[in-house]
Amino acid sequence: MSETNDATEGEPPRTVEMPSLDTYSLLGLFVGLLAEKAWQTMGLRAKPGTDKIETDFEQARVAIDTVNFLADKLQHRLPDEEKHRLEGLVADLKLNYVRLSKS
Secondary structure, eight states, X not given: OEEEOOOOTTSOOOEEEOOOOOHHHHHHHHHHHHHHHHHHHBTSSOOTTSOOOOBOHHHXXXXXXXXXXXXXXXXXXXXXXXXXXXXXXXXXXXXXXXXXXXX
């Protein structure tokens, strides 16, 4: 993956290679992205770049289930503090989903 920097006047944009991430780092990144999407689709956070709150509990459920699956795959690679944080995130997502989808 590459990132384009702003070019100085008269120079073409430069492409900078991002460091390669291992599988577990990518899974952690995906957990964060999917958790954020779950909060948004439960209507607890606005869509980025807008003030719109939208709910789509089917998307939220899929995002939460996937976060839970990925968290299970990451558990053995994390220190205890991170394990507890990840477990708390999954629990918070599930509890909020149940609370909001029932109302």
